[in-house]
Amino acid sequence: MPRTLSPHTLSDTSPILRVALPSPLRRLFDYLPAPSAPACGWQPGVRVQVPFGRREVIGVVIALAEKSELPRAQLRAVSEALDDAPLPADWLWLCRFTARYYQHSLGDTLAHAMPARLRQGHPMAGRTQTLWQRSPTAPAAPAFGRATRQAELWALLGQHPHGLPGRAISAHGFNHDTLTRLAQKGLIEARDITLTAPASPSGHLLAAPALPLNREQAAVLSALHEKLENFHPCLIEGVTGSGKTEVYLQLIEAVATKGKQSLVLVPEIGLTPQTLARFRRRFNVPVLALHSGLTDPERLDVWEAAANGRALIIIGTRSAIFTPLANPGVIIVDEEHDGSYKQQDGLRYHARDLAVARAHHHQIPVVLGSATPSLESLQRGLDGTYRHLHLTQRASRHPPAKLELTDLRHQRRQGGLLPSAINAIKHTLKAGKQVLIFINRRGFAPTLACHACGWMAECGACDARMTLHRQPPLLACHHCDSRRALPDACPDCGSGDLRALGAGTERTEETLQGLFPDTTVYRIDRDSTRRKDSFEQIIKEIQRGEPCLLVGTQMLAKGHHLPHVTLVVVINADGGLYSADFRALEHSAQLLEQVAGRAGRAADPGRVLVQTLHPDDPHLTQLAEHGYGALARDLLKERRIAQLPPFSFMALLRVESPQVDAATTLAQEAAHYLHEWIYTQQSPVRCLGPVPAPMERRQNRYHLHVILSANKRSQLHQAASVLVQWLELSRDARRVRWSLDIDPQSL
Ligand code: ADP
Ligand code: ZN
Numbered sequence: 169m170p171r172t173l174s175p176h177t178l179s180d181t182s183p184i185l186r187v188a189l190p191s192p193l194r195r196l197f198d199y200l201p202a203p204s205a206p207a208c209g210w211q212p213g214v215r216v217q218v219p220f221g222r223r224e225v226i227g228v229v230i231a232l233a234e235k236s237e238l239p240r241a242q243l244r245a246v247s248e249a250l251d252d253a254p255l256p257a258d259w260l261w262l263c264r265f266t267a268r269y270y271q272h273s274l275g276d277t278l279a280h281a282m283p284a285r286l287r288q289g290h291p292m293a294g295r296t297q298t299l300w301q302r303s304p305t306a307p308a309a310p311a312f313g314r315a316t317r318q319a320e321l322w323a324l325l326g327q328h329p330h331g332l333p334g335r336a337i338s339a340h341g342f343n344h345d346t347l348t349r350l351a352q353k354g355l356i357e358a359r360d361i362t363l364t365a366p367a368s369p370s371g372h373l374l375a376a377p378a379l380p381l382n383r384e385q386a387a388v389l390s391a392l393h394e395k396l397e398n399f400h401p402c403l404i405e406g407v408t409g410s411g412k413t414e415v416y417l418q419l420i421e422a423v424a425t426k427g428k429q430s431l432v433l434v435p436e437i438g439l440t441p442q443t444l445a446r447f448r449r450r451f452n453v454p455v456l457a458l459h460s461g462l463t464d465p466e467r468l469d470v471w472e473a474a475a476n477g478r479a480l481i482i483i484g485t486r487s488a489i490f491t492p493l494a495n496p497g498v499i500i501v502d503e504e505h506d507g508s509y510k511q512q513d514g515l516r517y518h519a520r521d522l523a524v525a526r527a528h529h530h531q532i533p534v535v536l537g538s539a540t541p542s543l544e545s546l547q548r549g550l551d552g553t554y555r556h557l558h559l560t561q562r563a564s565r566h567p568p569a570k571l572e573l574t575d576l577r578h579q580r581r582q583g584g585l586l587p588s589a590i591n592a593i594k595h596t597l598k599a600g601k602q603v604l605i606f607i608n609r610r611g612f613a614p615t616l617a618c619h620a621c622g623w624m625a626e627c628g629a630c631d632a633r634m635t636l637h638r639q640p641p642l643l644a645c646h647h648c649d650s651r652r653a654l655p656d657a658c659p660d661c662g663s664g665d666l667r668a669l670g671a672g673t674e675r676t677e678e679t680l681q682g683l684f685p686d687t688t689v690y691r692i693d694r695d696s697t698r699r700k701d702s703f704e705q706i707i708k709e710i711q712r713g714e715p716c717l718l719v720g721t722q723m724l725a726k727g728h729h730l731p732h733v734t735l736v737v738v739i740n741a742d743g744g745l746y747s748a749d750f751r752a753l754e755h756s757a758q759l760l761e762q763v764a765g766r767a768g769r770a771a772d773p774g775r776v777l778v779q780t781l782h783p784d785d786p787h788l789t790q791l792a793e794h795g796y797g798a799l800a801r802d803l804l805k806e807r808r809i810a811q812l813p814p815f816s817f818m819a820l821l822r823v824e825s826p827q828v829d830a831a832t833t834l835a836q837e838a839a840h841y842l843h844e845w846i847y848t849q850q851s852p853v854r855c856l857g858p859v860p861a862p863m864e865r866r867q868n869r870y871h872l873h874v875i876l877s878a879n880k881r882s883q884l885h886q887a888a889s890v891l892v893q894w895l896e897l898s899r900d901a902r903r904v905r906w907s908l909d910i911d912p913q914s915l
């Protein structure tokens with residue numbers, strides 16, 4: 169049988185489509201056009217279904233070319249175009265930027281950045297709605313006999329000459345059957361309309377009046393107002409409770425008044441119903457939220473509403489940075505230092521950094537806000553790259569509480585608590601207030617130990633101890649999630665004297681419940697809040713204001729407004745003090761300051777007790793006496809001397825394999841290749857490693873690192889791209905898992 173449309177009949181004049189496919193390979197794939205072109209013609213941004221090996225996959229046309237490296241006869245044709253209009257251009261730009269910056273495959277990046285529905289090949293709905301109306305050819309008064317429901321629906325549609333959507337019809341109590349009967353009789357018909365809701369709100373933009381700003385807030389807002397039409401990167405360094413959110417709200421108001429869109433990023437832990445409610449109370453226009461609770465169709469809906477400009481205010485966590493914007497006005501990144509903005513696997517992007525790049529592309533302002541800015545952003549504020557704005561006073565007028573360091577050495581503890589802390593808790597409860605006890609470890613105790621021989625419960629798959637849990641009783645590894653029953657006796661020496669070592673949230677909860685039997689103790693960690701909503705329920709109860717004790721991990725430390733907490737106790741501040749990771753100190757100082765910020769947010773001043781084995785540590789005393797801002801500036805000086813970020817740029821090659829030899833071989837070869845390249849190119853890039861990862865064995869896989877650093881970003885990127893090209897061709901790289909992390913946040 170003759171083929172009507174063989175590749176040859178498409179001849180030499182048809183363009184070659186260069187398509188990005190969801191594959192880790194950092195290249196495009198060439199195809200011939202499908203027989204029927206999309207309505208917009210072949211152009212970049214159109215999704216296509218293509219044959220790939222023996223499967224069909226969905227990709228995106230990236231470019232049109234006249235020639236391919238392969239002869240035309242060897243190219244396969246696209247099976248089908250899936251869109252009649254290209255995906256949004258700003259989104260496509262962002263994906264291409266992201267893939268290039270993070271040295272990731274473009275096809276993977278696109279797949280990651282688009283809603284699941286589009287990834288699966290569903291159409292972009294284009295927001296059409298089906299309306300039912302009387303058919304123009306129907307008689308004026310048809311006879312319905314005993315079909316009274318049909319007669320009633322006919323009458324209803326008579327009252328709505330422009331038609332009614334199906335949902336409104338069923339809301340009137342009609343079922344689908346009645347509708348189809350009338351349609352089959354040709355009395356009514358369906359009509360599709362495109363929804364074009366007004367971009368500017370009808371009536372008032374505000375549902376609730378803005379708060380009158382204090383002098384500092386007003387100064388910050390007017391600085392932001394100065395340049396709404398340009399790229400204007402700003403860092404707001406504002407103590408917790410200083411009214412940053414109020415400033416964001418009024419900035420968004422100004423932007424929305426011009427009919428432009430605001431994209432607000434919040435940390436994973438920060439997108440609470442409280443936060444959302446606060447935004448929604450203020451505005452009369454919909455505030456669309458992108459969070460993990462959305463269904464796939466809902467997510468696509470938000471995406472499209474943003475892409476066509478109907479949505480003026482979009483708020484979401486990390487991945488919301490990939491929301492297309494028809495009319496971008498501002499991007500706001502709240503708690504910009506938060507670790508959840510960095511994706512830790514696959515496409516390892518940083519949403520805050522992409523926000524700045526995106527704002528530059530759109531030539532709009534970007535606002536980074538934090539009480540504890542990252543050293544990266546702070547340095548740019550200090551050197552003038554970003555406009556540096558300050559909020560030093562709390563709206564409640566109480567200055568944030570100072571940290572009081574208390575010495576853990578040589579002292580008896582109960583459930584991790586010093587006698588002085590227990591005393592302070594007693595007084596606070598007596599005064600009718602609430603106490604937050606912060607402990608960064610869930611479970612009953614960090615491990616189980618034999619008192620006779622020193623044996624400790626270790627994970628069989630990781631270089632780590634297993635955590636003792638009591639509810640339910642078991643040993644669990646927090647790195648690989650493996651579980652074991654509690655042993656009755658020591659597996660090494662048979663002694664029955666097994667003891668819990670140290671304290672976790674469960675143990676502190678138990679101790680406090682014993683000490684204060686008449687007080688409610690809420691434990692808030694990943695185990696106690698597994699059920700959806702339970703966290704929100706607890707927060708609601710706490711906000712009622714009864715005196716109570718809250719024992720929690722960092723879930724509690726951030727974001728929540730806990731107005732009745734006047735005492736915060738930090739069980740142990742030492743986690744980040746002597747870590748091998750150069751960022752550990754920065755991150756633990758941020759966490760301590762954020763925890764401390766929970767105390768005394770409302771009318772009453774607060775107290776923060778910080779227990780430590782190192783009360784004389786210079787970093788800790790600096791934090792306690794002068795706050796995060798002072799410590800951060802000291803840390804910047806140290807980083808500058810050590811040529812660490814933000815004074816240099818880093819990339820981290822991670823290599824992992826169940827076979828230690830395979831991982832080591834590849835890491836060594838990669839490092840060797842880099843050293844050669846650096847030598848022959850006389851490149852100033854530094855290469856360190858391979859070194860074992862801080863936890864070398866995790867989930868029975870061996871992890872090794874090779875670290876690249878350079879004083880200029882362009883130098884680093886050149887080396888990184890050479891490395892990736894080498895890895896893609898290396899035979900040994902196929903036997904192990906590897907990934908390149910640009911600007912790694914932890915080593
Ligand atoms: P941040 O985002 O800096 O932590 P918020 O914006 O949440 O601070 O403000 C903290 C508290 O102060 C909130 O209860 C808020 O309603 C209140 N607040 C903020 N600005 C003002 C203001 N100008 N006048 C009165 N109260 C304010
Ligand atoms: Zn033993």
Ligand code: ZN
Binds near residue numbers: 867
């Ligand atoms: Zn483990």
